Amino acid sequence: MKNINIPFNKPYLTGKETSYIKDAVTTGKISGNGKYTKLCQDFFEQNYGFKKTLLTTSCTDALEMAAILIDIQPGDEIIMPSYTFVSTANAFVLRGAKLVFADSRSDHPGIDEATIEALITPKTKAIVPVHYAGVACDMDIIMDIANRYDLFVIEDAAQAIDSYYTSKDGIKKPLGSIGHLACFSFHETKNIISGEGGLLAINDDQFIERAEIIWEKGTNRSAFFRGEVNKYGWVDVGSSFLPSEIIAAFLWAQLENLKDIQSRRKQIWNNYFQQLKFWANENEVRLPKIPLYATNNAHMFYLVFKNSEKQSHFIRQMKEHQILCVFHYLSLHKSEFYKSKHDDRNLPLSDKYTETLVRLPMYYELKQDKVIHNILNNA
Structure with a gap:
């Protein structure tokens, strides 16, 4: 922007991004789910204890995958804060859900946990807390409500990498490891970046196998590459959620630092x-x-x-x-x-x-x- 000496944001490069990208290109495997994808996913699973992680082309895509995984149908209701980015909402609107917005807290822009229960109806399917500014929502309250009403919890952790929540029993848990599913962003304005990019974290075993299929355009191609099936084909809905190795290589340089x-x-x-x-x-x-x-x-x-x-x-x-x-x-x-x-x-x-x-x-x-x-x- 003209006459701006101090911008709002400036992407930080560690120095290894281009060398890793070059390495990815020279391997001849740049379409995704290769060396750098696996390095990044292993990093999150090993350091934060997520049961399964899948890199995505954006946090928006991770949210859309979450909406598919919990089988959102037209008329289902989703509770989320109004003070959030439009991607939080679009993922569910695209599948026909009705949004039920909650207000923010008086002491913090995040969702007011005390207002959630009153918004629940027989049509409520999920709660989507947003960890605004990387600061945890009160997940004890949210998970208690979800358990009592049999609701899914999808953590919008777009801003919350390497941030934690301490439960009432004193256990410190990484954000993104508490709900059934969680979504992270690596947009250039985030702490860790890849230009555009995201991650779906899966904490409930029931979603792991299907998530991988949705991630691979609705095919069981990943199972084929592991030698688990002789041929792969179209077995479910899905889309092109899998990022290229170029994005993953850039992200790996960031994660190392x-x-x-x-x-x-x-x-x-x-x-x-x-x-x-x-x-x-x-x-x-x-x-x-x-x-x-x-x-x-x-x-x-x-x-x-x-x-x-x-x-x-x-x-x-x-x-x-x-x-x-x-x-x-x-x-x-x-x-x-x-x-x-x-x-x-x-x-x-x-x-x-x-x-x-x-x-x-x-x-x-x-x-x-x-x-x-x-x-x-x-x-």
């Missing part, structure tokens, strides 16, 4: 918090809150202002000093698409975050002194 990337991002996040907390208090600006049961993976640092006028003023002031700060989601229940098909919903906290939340620049190579200086002196 996960600890370093996370350490740097947390350093930036903590510096924002320490340097801005007094300014925020004096100006009635709210900083991010990390609940005791959650960890911080430093995906995002945001400010919550008193009203939309202060939000807009801050964004303009920072842009004048060549720093790009941005708002986040527009509440999905207020969208033209949703309003035309459903009754109006009153979700004041979701709307509040739309009108008051601002995200600060956040990336590995960020020199944040200028950002902090301009906030303290010009915002």
Whole structure:
């Protein structure tokens, strides 16, 4: 963007992405499910304990696979937050589901867990919590509700790589390992990137075999390559969810450097918090809150202002000093698409975050002194 010295995001390269891509190309196997796909999937299964993982071309595709796996039918109802990206909703709308939006929490933009149970009807099929900013929803509450009403839980963990939830019994669990299914993103704005890319994590044995078939365009080709069947054919619905080895090779270079990337991002996040907390208090600006049961993976640092006028003023002031700060989601229940098909919903906290939340620049190579200086002196 013209006259922007500090962008909102800048993709970080570890230095090995192109060499791994070259290696993938020279092997002659670039269509996917090869060496680098297996390295990436093994990494997630071994480090986070997911029963089965499948790389996808995006988190959107992982969500669409999840919708197929739980057999969404027209008229099924899905509970999810309104304050989320449209992909969370589209995956289920594409299969005919009705969206039932929940409001955000007063202390955090994530779903208000206390409102979920009242939204359940005989048509409810699943709950889709979104771990906003990589900060865990209260999964004890959500899983208890799901178990009592026999519902599926699909964690939208697009922003939540390497983040954890501590249950009431004191067990620390990686986000994405708690629900029946979970979906991650490796879009260039995320902590770990591959340009576009995603991952489906499967934690329930009943979905493992079918997931692989859906992933391979509805065929049992993976079983064929393992020597489990003599021929492969069309056995189920599916699509082209499997990414190329080029994407997987790029991602592997990132995963090898996960600890370093996370350490740097947390350093930036903590510096924002320490340097801005007094300014925020004096100006009635709210900083991010990390609940005791959650960890911080430093995906995002945001400010919550008193009203939309202060939000807009801050964004303009920072842009004048060549720093790009941005708002986040527009509440999905207020969208033209949703309003035309459903009754109006009153979700004041979701709307509040739309009108008051601002995200600060956040990336590995960020020199944040200028950002902090301009906030303290010009915002």
